[in-house]
Amino acid sequence: MPTKILSVSHYAPENKLTNFDLEKIVETSDEWITERTGIKERRIAEPGIATSDLAKEASLRALKKAGVKPEEIDGIMVATATPDTFVVSTACTLQTKIGAKKAFAFDLWAACPGFIYGLKLAKGLINGENIRYILLVGAETLSRFLDWEDRTTCVLFGDGAGAFVIGNKSEEEGIIDVYLGADGSLKDLLIMPGGGSLKPCSYEIIEKRECYIKMKGREVFKNAVLKMQEAVDIILERNNIKPEQIDYFIPHQANIRIIEALRERLKMPKEKVYVNIDRYGNTSSASIPIALSEMDEKGLLKKGTLLLLAAFGAGFTWGSAIIRW
Numbered sequence: 001m002p003t004k005i006l007s008v009s010h011y012a013p014e015n016k017l018t019n020f021d022l023e024k025i026v027e028t029s030d031e032w033i034t035e036r037t038g039i040k041e042r043r044i045a046e047p048g049i050a051t052s053d054l055a056k057e058a059s060l061r062a063l064k065k066a067g068v069k070p071e072e073i074d075g076i077m078v079a080t081a082t083p084d085t086f087v088v089s090t091a092c093t094l095q096t097k098i099g100a101k102k103a104f105a106f107d108l109w110a111a112c113p114g115f116i117y118g119l120k121l122a123k124g125l126i127n128g129e130n131i132r133y134i135l136l137v138g139a140e141t142l143s144r145f146l147d148w149e150d151r152t153t154c155v156l157f158g159d160g161a162g163a164f165v166i167g168n169k170s171e172e173e174g175i176i177d178v179y180l181g182a183d184g185s186l187k188d189l190l191i192m193p194g195g196g197s198l199k200p201c202s203y204e205i206i207e208k209r210e211c212y213i214k215m216k217g218r219e220v221f222k223n224a225v226l227k228m229q230e231a232v233d234i235i236l237e238r239n240n241i242k243p244e245q246i247d248y249f250i251p252h253q254a255n256i257r258i259i260e261a262l263r264e265r266l267k268m269p270k271e272k273v274y275v276n277i278d279r280y281g282n283t284s285s286a287s288i289p290i291a292l293s294e295m296d297e298k299g300l301l302k303k304g305t306l307l308l309l310a311a312f313g314a315g316f317t318w319g320s321a322i323i324r325w
């Protein structure tokens, strides 16, 4: 059965944290953050709000747009690196919160490209199984896992969620192709070392601040450019698509300089590359669906629009996808 994206929606917390606010928290400046990353502000979830709460708002909006009832959903996948809890998936919590009683539910951990990994799974499930509707969500509350004393990471990330309702009601394939890659040998360049089975929660872990995200930014930057370029080249070539045939390129929003490097390689005009990093920062697995949801609200996504997606993140993991809207 061919897959179709029936709807896209997103939700971001109201609370905005600007670069000027950050100047009061760590030794940084609006100028440094803007020049090095392109970020001006990011959204931060209020205390007590969990990843599943952001996912719920994005999901209910997407379901309403698609005209699909929660109880009609066959499966829920939540791509997240910042789950509500370790034991009990965010997808299960979301299933109850939205009343999707018959849906199977699981989380998908692939960091920033998690949503692209989810597209591959959704395509496989719908093509191969008797499945009508999948709810695919990218949702993150990264603010909970940031060290607010570490200026090299805390200025980069934000909270948010985006959701797709994917169905089998189509003549033509909507998710044309998905390419995925991973390399665990470089995992220590971007990691939250503590809190898992290797270094469980303890006073020592907290004192060493190991329950926060640590990143060697410059090395991650180099790998991100390299692997996203490779992912884009491979998927275009194997589908015999030229960059000029793509209507819009939606890269993971991690750094404006990474986006620019990719845009130049693809020789794409600026208006074909969607950028919202200035308003959200890096929302990891939520960044691509939030961007697509904004594009939908602006009327940029029409039937037949050809989209190229690409992302890179912790693991390392990376991926690209071609979608016909």
Ligand code: ACO
Pocket: 027, 028, 029, 032, 033, 036, 037, 111, 112, 151, 152, 153, 155, 190, 216, 217, 218, 219, 220, 221, 224, 254, 255, 258, 282, 284, 312, 313, 314
């Ligand atoms: N404010 C002011 N100065 C800062 C800040 C800050 N917030 N952060 C770092 N600096 C300083 C550093 O200490 C350093 O100072 P020094 O030269 O005196 O040592 C200087 O700025 C340069 O630091 P670099 O790390 O070399 O700066 P760079 O140009 O590489 O930019 C950045 C850093 C923005 C983190 C960049 O490397 C980057 O975007 N990396 C990729 C991130 C990414 O793609 N992540 C994707 C996956 S995320 C995920 O999976 C969850």
